[in-house]
Every structure is written in C-alpha cells, then in structure tokens.
Amino acid sequence: MFQTEFSPEAREDLVQLRKFDQKRILEEIEIQLSHQPDQETRNRKRLRPNQLAEWELRIGSFRVFL
Numbered sequence: 001m002f003q004t005e006f007s008p009e010a011r012e013d014l015v016q017l018r019k020f021d022q023k024r025i026l027e028e029i030e031i032q033l034s035h036q037p038d039q040e041t042r043n044r045k046r047l048r049p050n051q052l053a054e055w056e057l058r059i060g061s062f063r064v065f066l
Helices: 008-015 019-033
Strands: 044-046 055-059 062-065
Touching: 008 019, 019 055, 019 062
Parallel strands: none
Antiparallel strands: 044 055, 055 062
C-alpha cells in the first residue's frame, strides 16, 4: 500500500473548496492511489512530459494533477 502526501500548495487549494467537494476529492484520491498508483485507469492517465505534473486524476468536474 502507498501513502499519499500533499504539498502546502495543494492543501491551500483544497481548503478553498466546499467541504463536500473536499471530502469527495480526498476519498477518491485515497481509493485511486492507494494501490497501483502508476497504472492508467479510466479516470487516471499519464500526461505528456511537462513541468506541472506527470499524472491527471479526474474526479467529477475536478482535475487533480499528480
């Protein structure tokens, strides 16, 4: 099992969302990334090389960059 850590910037962004959305995003991150985080799924894909992130996780209308 893998452990998820959030950057200070990610924590700041998360705090600005509604509590409902915060909970939904945190739960989905835990589900999606706790096992085999480097495997593509329907909601998780590897991005082309860039400075922002290597992966994108779709959670409803939200996009989490990993």
